Amino acid sequence: MVAKCITIQFIHNVIMIERITHGFAEGWKQRKVVLLVYFIQLVIAVPIGIQVYQVIEASIGDSMSLDIIQDGFNRTVVEDFLNFHGASITPLLGTFRYVVPMFLVLSIFLHAGMLGNVIKSQRRIADFFKSGVKHFKHFLIFDLIFFLLFILWTIIVWIPFLIWMGNPLEDLSSERVLVIGIAIAGSIYLVGLSLLWILTYNMKISDIRDKISWIKSVKRGWGLWKKSISSQWIVFIIYALLHLLAIVFYMAITDPIGAGSMWLIVFVMLLQQMFSLFRIGLRIALFKSLSLT
Amino acid sequence: MRIMGRWVFISIILVIFSLQSRSQDQSPKSDRIAHYKMDVTLDHDAKKAKCRQQLKWINKSPDTLSEMRFYMYLNAFKNLETTFLKNSRGNVFGQDISERGEESWGWIEINRINSKSGADWADGLKYIQPNDGNAQDQSVISLALPEPLLPGDTIGLDIYFLAKMPQIIARAGYSKDDYFLFVHWFPQPGVYEQDVNGNWGWNCHQFFPGTEFYADFGVYEFNVTVSDHLIIGASGVKTGELNNGDGTKTIQYLAEDVIDFAWVAYPFFEEYNIKWNHVDIRLLIPPEHCMLKDRYLTAAVQGLEYMTEHVGDYPYPSLTIVDPPLHALRSGLMEYPMLITCGSFYRMPDNIRTLESLVIHEFVHQYFMATVATNEKEEAWMDEGFVTYYEDKIMDHYYGENCSLYDVLGYQSGNSENSRQEYTQLPNPSIGTIARPGWEIKTGYKGLVYSKTAGMLRTIEGLMGSDVMDEMMQLYYETWKFKHPKGPDFIQLASTFAKAKSNLDLNPIFEQCLYGTELSDYAVRSISNEQLIRDVGLFDDGDEKVFKDGYQSEMIHSQVVCDRLGGLVFPLEIEITFSDGSKITELWSGEERRKVFEYEGEKRVVSAHIDPHRKIYLDVNFNNNSYTLRPNKKPMLKYTAKAIHWLQNVLQFSSFIM
Numbered sequence: 001m002v003a004k005c006i007t008i009q010f011i012h013n014v015i016m017i018e019r020i021t022h023g024f025a026e027g028w029k030q031r032k033v034v035l036l037v038y039f040i041q042l043v044i045a046v047p048i049g050i051q052v053y054q055v056i057e058a059s060i061g062d063s064m065s066l067d068i069i070q071d072g073f074n075r076t077v078v079e080d081f082l083n084f085h086g087a088s089i090t091p092l093l094g095t096f097r098y099v100v101p102m103f104l105v106l107s108i109f110l111h112a113g114m115l116g117n118v119i120k121s122q123r124r125i126a127d128f129f130k131s132g133v134k135h136f137k138h139f140l141i142f143d144l145i146f147f148l149l150f151i152l153w154t155i156i157v158w159i160p161f162l163i164w165m166g167n168p169l170e171d172l173s174s175e176r177v178l179v180i181g182i183a184i185a186g187s188i189y190l191v192g193l194s195l196l197w198i199l200t201y202n203m204k205i206s207d208i209r210d211k212i213s214w215i216k217s218v219k220r221g222w223g224l225w226k227k228s229i230s231s232q233w234i235v236f237i238i239y240a241l242l243h244l245l246a247i248v249f250y251m252a253i254t255d256p257i258g259a260g261s262m263w264l265i266v267f268v269m270l271l272q273q274m275f276s277l278f279r280i281g282l283r284i285a286l287f288k289s290l291s292l293t
Numbered sequence: 294m295r296i297m298g299r300w301v302f303i304s305i306i307l308v309i310f311s312l313q314s315r316s317q318d319q320s321p322k323s324d325r326i327a328h329y330k331m332d333v334t335l336d337h338d339a340k341k342a343k344c345r346q347q348l349k350w351i352n353k354s355p356d357t358l359s360e361m362r363f364y365m366y367l368n369a370f371k372n373l374e375t376t377f378l379k380n381s382r383g384n385v386f387g388q389d390i391s392e393r394g395e396e397s398w399g400w401i402e403i404n405r406i407n408s409k410s411g412a413d414w415a416d417g418l419k420y421i422q423p424n425d426g427n428a429q430d431q432s433v434i435s436l437a438l439p440e441p442l443l444p445g446d447t448i449g450l451d452i453y454f455l456a457k458m459p460q461i462i463a464r465a466g467y468s469k470d471d472y473f474l475f476v477h478w479f480p481q482p483g484v485y486e487q488d489v490n491g492n493w494g495w496n497c498h499q500f501f502p503g504t505e506f507y508a509d510f511g512v513y514e515f516n517v518t519v520s521d522h523l524i525i526g527a528s529g530v531k532t533g534e535l536n537n538g539d540g541t542k543t544i545q546y547l548a549e550d551v552i553d554f555a556w557v558a559y560p561f562f563e564e565y566n567i568k569w570n571h572v573d574i575r576l577l578i579p580p581e582h583c584m585l586k587d588r589y590l591t592a593a594v595q596g597l598e599y600m601t602e603h604v605g606d607y608p609y610p611s612l613t614i615v616d617p618p619l620h621a622l623r624s625g626l627m628e629y630p631m632l633i634t635c636g637s638f639y640r641m642p643d644n645i646r647t648l649e650s651l652v653i654h655e656f657v658h659q660y661f662m663a664t665v666a667t668n669e670k671e672e673a674w675m676d677e678g679f680v681t682y683y684e685d686k687i688m689d690h691y692y693g694e695n696c697s698l699y700d701v702l703g704y705q706s707g708n709s710e711n712s713r714q715e716y717t718q719l720p721n722p723s724i725g726t727i728a729r730p731g732w733e734i735k736t737g738y739k740g741l742v743y744s745k746t747a748g749m750l751r752t753i754e755g756l757m758g759s760d761v762m763d764e765m766m767q768l769y770y771e772t773w774k775f776k777h778p779k780g781p782d783f784i785q786l787a788s789t790f791a792k793a794k795s796n797l798d799l800n801p802i803f804e805q806c807l808y809g810t811e812l813s814d815y816a817v818r819s820i821s822n823e824q825l826i827r828d829v830g831l832f833d834d835g836d837e838k839v840f841k842d843g844y845q846s847e848m849i850h851s852q853v854v855c856d857r858l859g860g861l862v863f864p865l866e867i868e869i870t871f872s873d874g875s876k877i878t879e880l881w882s883g884e885e886r887r888k889v890f891e892y893e894g895e896k897r898v899v900s901a902h903i904d905p906h907r908k909i910y911l912d913v914n915f916n917n918n919s920y921t922l923r924p925n926k927k928p929m930l931k932y933t934a935k936a937i938h939w940l941q942n943v944l945q946f947s948s949f950i951m
Contacts, residue, residue, distance in 0.1 A: 041944045042937075049937035056929045064902055064919035066928045074695065075706040079714050080916045096940075100947055107948030168619060169388070170460075173469060175619040176581040176639045255703060259931040268931070272938040279945055 019235060023289030026118060027281040033117055033128050034280045037110055041276065044099060051092055059085035071258040111204070112139045118287045119208045131208070138207045138214040145218070146200040153196060157189045194240075198232050198290070199225045205291055231293040239286045243279070250275045322608055323550040323775035326351050327482060327511030334518045335558065339457075340396070340467045346452040346479055350509075351445070354485050354493050358442040362421070362497035364508070365434045366477035367401035369500040370459040370466070374429035376422070377463075377500045380732065385463050385502070386623050399459025399466060403480060406436065409449040414439060424499045424732070432500035434480065452480055461623045463502070464634065468621035471523060473558040476629060481508055481553070484668075484777065496668065503738055504670035504731035506553060506662055510775055513554040515546040524564065526577045526613045527556035528631045548631060550608070550775060552666050555629035557615050569594050570601075573611045579618040581639050585648060589614055589635070592652035599687045600660055603763045605770040608664055614652060626651060628658030644700045646692060650708055654684040664774045672780050674727045674807065678746020685709035685747060709751070709910075716744035717913045728780055728807040748911040749806040752813075752863065753787070755908025756802075757795045765790045780807070801862065806911070811860025813911040815883065815903045817867075817920035818854040822897040825850050851898040853890040853920075857883060861911065868905045871896035899923055 116131020203221030369377035483497025529548025688708035829843030
């Protein structure tokens, strides 16, 4: 019996590892798509970055305070800048305010393209665009469903929590309860969100695989979700942890480097861009690994 | 026998010495105008304390008194019409007082007030409102004395009063689980003193938000009977504890040479004690905060060490630190003689040091407020401003100038930086003067009273040097400890000292900073270098005039233009750097609105830096203090790359959820 359990566990682990390796292999195979998505993001980000440069140059560009922030954050320099030149970053924030929502809509198209290529094992950019156009409308509906469920889930978790919490400064005997409560409610909330995300993902792959109406995709996605929720969730968590590891690794490398010389700045910039690329690749790998469950 | 006799002689000598040293130790540090003997019984269910207060008060003035005035500050929490709550607009520390039920209000009433002979003088009591005439305010009471109190005479009063604690408002009050903080809880005489014009009278203001302390030094003998489940902390030294055998205990405290007396009760306090030199440090902390005990005690020791070395000896034998539980947090962040209340949070990260900052701030009040007993109501800058100055210095000294307050994921702030920003970030830092009564400062209180004063002191330190500043503050402390200095007393002492020691005239600085509203902002406006053309024009050559069309010389004319953008004037240093790396330091009185420095030579000026060592800490914008013709592009590129990457991350994250 024990041997059987161990064998099953072993097979399970092997399958899981296989799914992850397949995912990473797909991420590499889809490198053209990864690069395309990366460049789209870069094209949006660079003009704003240039504006940041111009704002700094016009406001404190001639000041020797810049030497102080060369190696790291300095509150006095930053706050004095904001006190006297805060208005100059208002247009930047304004740009940001419409760029992000616009990119969210664009993301629906990008996701449809990426998923289409991953599910149908296509590699071409033309297929990416075709899939993006074809599934855009349905994906928009699925994302709206996700958005509604997200709001509902937020209400379900946090409203009872807030009622339970009351006025912590008067009602709670100790904030330890509060901290533990936030940790538990937060964990439940995140688990729920990840499950909702996987549900939407299943709707999307059903739509691509079966070419059916969006209602049927929702139903099939639901069925698929019920069938493979545990294994999909484990895959999702593994990727989340990998992502976290990548962030820690990235910070550990870039934080101590500073900006002592131009070469170091260029080196850090390259690392930043590689990290951005890696994250897009990781997303495609996740799509693939989930589709194998 | 001879040996015996010698031992007897030595013993007698030792006893004499010991008595002498004892009497020296116990000699009063202050004038001890008031002497309280309090017998208190706490009914924790009813939230009431019944008290008999035997008060002896000496008339040290040359006047014969027919009236005494007492603070009855607990009455500030009686209803929404009191001066305190009207000025708070019913909202104290974010809590809406207007929705409170009957049990949540607090008050104090004198039931009986007997003279030494036993006569009841209660008929002579009358609430008065010397500041605003608000008839609903009962925070000051006047006692008409049936017998005049002659100069030098002592009056003895036997006061029976009942104090009903409110649910915590502005520190005083009760909270869940039998937590109590008793502050401003007893009838306390105001100060009979000379005003700035030399006239004697009562200084006994009504209770306004943010203005709490001003009273005579005295001795408090405090006996409290409480349920035996309560743990008590108080100003002073514990002198006894008696179990009454009926579920209650009586605890005795003695506090000498203090201006106030506060005490706390809570059943769940954990207690930690350490001794630092002559000081017994006692920490009362709820169980859920116990992991922070070392941080509390370390901060207290750091405060003691620093202040002892740089200002003077801590004059009291004990210090009790109270960390309130979450539900009583509104009783935290406050100072009372020998007792301070702080605030912390379960598992507060080590790199967020608001806990240490608070302990140090409240501790330094033991020097500026408790010992150098300034009038917080009229001149809050003299305690909060001084305390913030030392809080900044101590925090930065022990935890690093740029990261003493927090250091989280690369985002750092020093305590001084934080204080400075509280002033410079005010919507209008010129909103008003700081040397005025607290009730006149409606907005920007912290930025002006705490931070601008601290900035002024740091600026003076910058101009005089740290060692000289220490000497000056030591002199101030030694001269005025256990007294009531006024603003002009400090100004006179500091100005005289600075003139003698550094030939620095501090009067204009005090005048501008304390009584003016101007800002300090110096800027380098421009740097220019122009190659000189020589020998152009007509030149005498014997009897003739010869025209020369000139030549481009090697000589360069350089100009550095500096502006005074603010109204405050300080003497300044300007560091000029030339193209060969050499530097010179120019001195500028800082008076002119524009000052141009000109140079002629073979070197170009490449940068100029006003006040490179940031001595003028009141300057509201350090970024414009310098100008360089060789701007450092690296940080600009670095932050541009960061901005791009940050935006990519935002896009990446937001697109992931789609």
